[in-house]
Amino acid sequence: MLCKVRFVEIQSLTAKIPLYCFGLTLSADRKLVLGFLQKQSKMVDCGLLTHNREPVPLKHIEVDLQVQGHVAAVTSTLQYVNEEEHPLEAVFVFPMPSGAALCQFSAKIGDQEIVAEVQEKQEAREQYDDALSSGEQAFLLEESEESADVFKLSVGSLPPGQSAAITFIYITELSVEADHSLRFCLPTVLNPRYTPAGTSAGIVSEITSSSTGIPYSLSFTAHITSPNPITKVESKCPLEPLMFLNTDQTKAKVSLCADHKFNRDVELYLYYQNPHQLTAIVEAGAPTAQPGSLMGDPVVMVSFYPEFPESVMSSVSSCGEFVFVMDRSGSMSDMMYNGPDAQKRIECARDTLLLLLKSLPVGCFFNIYGFGSDYESFFPKSVQYTQDTMEQAVKKVKEMRADMGGTEILRPLEHIYTQDCIPNHPRQLFIFTDGEVGNTKDVLHCVRRNADFHRCFSFGIGEGASSALITGLAENSSGHAQFITGAERMQAKVMQSLRYALQPAVIDITEDWSGVSFTPLSPPIKTLFHGQRALIYAQLKGEECQKPDAKGKISVRYRLGDQDVSNTVNFSLKPAENSGLAIHRLGARSLIRSLERDEQDDGADKEALKARVVELSKQSGVSSSHTAFIAVHKGSGQAVKGPMMPRRIHADLMLGCSLRSFHLCRASPFDIFLPQTPEAPKDLLLQLISLQKASGCWEMESKLAEVFGRTEKKLMKKIPAQVKPDVWATLLALIWLHGFKIDAQVEWQILAMKAVAWIRTQKVVNQSECVRVGNVLLGCQVKEDALGL
Missing domain, CATH: 2.60.40 (Immunoglobulin-like)
Incomplete structure (x- = not known):
């Protein structure tokens, strides 16, 4: 007997969704109900579940990747078994890279294979409903109404004990990384999407998880062909050795190791010779x-x-209006990754905002917004960047918490767009979010309407951030998108984008x-x-x-x-x-x-x-917002009769889902937020950065001396003649950066350029002597010309 669940709106959930759990038991008008917190904090069914609250077993995933230059075709086959005594209808939800095109879908039930065809969406839905009511097996695959990077597969009337192999093929463009590699990502998680009040429940999702780990196997093989020779293939996941298939090394093959645990995104980085060649x-x-x-x-x-020549790379603009929009929803209290040294997302965001504030050019304008279920700004409108406004902002950044509820990004954007633009200061938005948004298309439409007045640099934080949202924000405003996953440092990628915002563009x-x-x-x-x-x-x-x-x-x-x-x-x-x-x-x-x-x-x-x-x-057989894939197996089934019934699952079965790990929906009479206290900078680099003045200089003080491992008295004892203390402090800071933090240069390069520009205004007469003494004092061997002086 098929079951039906009633759908209700949820405001915010923060757990991640492993790929094997996407979906739920039985459908209601094909909408996803993947969780609702009632006033008593109880949960409705979530995951691909039977009426006994057990997951429909996913036994195996097989993925074949065919790369041709900068594009890839991905074939995924998922094998399920219905171990229940009743036929099942289930909904399977899966993420897809932004810009990908779903182009083929088929299902094999036992020995019978059904190949889907593309139809207008409403016609496909009606055919699906008709097939189910006649007892026929049917499959409906459609793009989410809210976000183009989420697809929903309705599996209708899977008989007891029967296996189903579901195959879908999509094609996608590979993204370019900072080191010129091409990145392919196979997502394992789809973060829950926040749905604003007054809208449909959409694609909000929650999870269940097996306590014994991932209950299925995965095989993954990539075949790569390129116009230019392939130099190497890398991954954060364990790979078998790369095999070249021809002598000119334009064809290769690589596979994921058999013992890989499918607990994070599978990423490949492909390197070709002559990457800038048209x-x-x-x-x-x-x-x-x-x-x-x-x-x-x-x-x-x-x-x-x-390709950008060095002359362009070294030029930096001193004007602009920089608006930083920070996600402060509950999910930002999640860890960046699973590991002993992992920070919370909001902690990384605070460190990154500090670095951004120190790196802004003198004379520009800036403001900072925090958003969740509501939003707030540091200043009523953007203010000029001075020592005073920077100090005010730094103080507020240190107080930022992941305490603002859901993830409603549309309202702060609409407010920003109502603000008058500042003449001769192009508006640049830096948007940080873990991508848990349900009204993606509305957000992108708003950005596109205002594209003539700004450009957007967007950052997806953590595994599973919506690629449609993050990439779409940039694409619809001629900006640039970045994704920060695993143990990657947010600061490095964000400062790279700030360089883009300050440099000339093509x-x-x-x-x-x-x-x-x-x-x-x-x-x-x-x-x-x-x-x-x-x-x-x-x-x-x-x-x-x-x-x-x-x-x-x-x-x-x-x-x-x-x-x-x-x-x-x-x-x-x-x-x-x-x-x-x-x-x-x-x-x-x-x-x-x-x-x-x-x-x-x-x-x-x-x-x-x-x-x-x-x-x-x-x-073309390519998915769109107005079409769906429909497949019907003409069998001898019997018409479905009887009522559809709701099922529940207790909150203690959710992955990491105690009251500490999610926020209550707006229907709840209360909210729970864990107290947090401001933390000191995590390392000496951040401590040094926190002490820099808006002008670019450092002042001699005990906290700066701590960074160098010296006392302030010892530093001042070695100061060369006719050198002011702030000049001496700034020169020592530059020497220390080049001597001990050269590997993190992308993070501090802009603020170092500010410091160099400031020193040039001071007309230091014995600069070479300062560099020599500073090297001896700090134990470095940095040459004067390396400092850019």
Whole structure:
């Protein structure tokens, strides 16, 4: 007998969701109910559960990764068994990288395989309901209404004792890391998404967990092909040795070790030679598709990854309005990772805000917002950066707690956008969140409406942050996104983004094609920062594509600083090897996403745009917000009869889910927050940073002497003649940074540049002598020119 649960709204839950637990028992109008805290703090069913509150067993996951240059096709097969005495309907929820395109889904029940087809979403839902009421096995796979990086699979009428193998294929672009590697991530967790009051329950999720660990096995293999030679493949997970499959090392294979524990994201970092080289890959159309259609014609993918010269990297702007928006919801009290040295997310955020405040240029404007169920700002509006305003902000940062309830990011953003922009000070938003938001599409629409007045640098904190939210914030405002996972230092990635915000960016980007007729599939590129890459998709048309020796050429022209630059690549129109139409489908996904964004604009012809999206989705087999995958197995089942009943599960079965680890929903008459006390800087580097003045200098004091392992009296005894104490202190700080913290240079480089600029204003007559004495005093061997003086 199928069961039904009543769905209610939840405000915030903070536990993570292991992949094997996504979903719940039995559906109610296909909406997810994965938790609700009643006034007595009781929980409704969560996880993929039977009516006896046991998980539907997931036995094995098999993942095959096919990489072609900068894109990847991922095939995942999940094997389930219904060990109950009753047929089950279950909902399985899984995350997907932002920008990924789901393009194929099939299910095998026993010996029978069912392949899904793409249909308009409402038609697919009605067909699914009709199949269930007739006793037929059915599968419905659809994109979440709230966030494009979450998919929901409804498994209908799985017979007792029966096994089910569910296979889905998606394609995605690989992100570029700071060291020029390409990153692929297989998510294991999807953080619960906060849903604001007055909206639908959406994709809020909670978990159960086996006390004996992950109850299933995983196999993972990656096949890599690149236009340029592959130099290495790395991972934070244990890998088998890399195997090259040809002599020029453009093809390789690597697998996850068999004893891997699937308790964190599986990440691969791929390194190619000549990463900044403009490349183009042509993919043949499907033989069965109509010539002239998107899937019937060849499609080209151009990888554009501009190189920034040192002259640009060393230039820093002194203007701007910097608005830091910090998640202070309950989940920010979670640990950054599982380990003895792990900090809480809010602690890392405080340290990072301190570093940002010290690194801002004199004369800029800034403000800091904290948000949860509500929001607050340090100042009524952005203030000029001075010693006084910086000290006020530092004091408030040290008092910040993860004590603001849920994760409602839309309201503070709307408030920020109502503030008048400051002339000649471009507005730059730095948004920090663990991504637990249920109204992602509304947030991104708000950001896009205001894209002409700001750009956004977004940071996803911890495993499972929503890639759709974090990446979408940046993409919709010509900004830059970063993810901080595992033991990575938040400070390093955030300071990298601050450099981007202060440096010139690639602008005025144009594409010149020759030798080919084409239809663009990608939106125009507006801005690229250092370390960013763009993929350009185009449908190739015309008879020239049929000639065996036909050539095409594309030149990408842009402006960087005061320079006009052009990159050109010649490419053969002869298609590459069959790659499963991954490039076609990513091109289709790019066009579909553009049309979906256009639907949000005021005055848009929504019906016409929807019809075009549905047409493209069905033609390419790529998922969209208006379509779903539907598969029905015509069997001899009997119609489902009888009422659907709710089931409950006690809170003590939740993973880490005591009153210490989640916040109560707004329906509760009370909230519980654990007291926290401010902590001192975690290391000497942060202590040094905390003592720097807004101008860039340090003053001689006992706390600074502690960083150097000396007394203030000893430091002053060695001061060279005619040198002021603050100049001496600043020179010692620079020597210490270069001598002992060079590995963390990305974190302190900007504030060191401020210090150097300040020293130059002091006209130090015996600077070389100061550096020599400082080296002896601190036990360093730093050369004067290394300090940038």
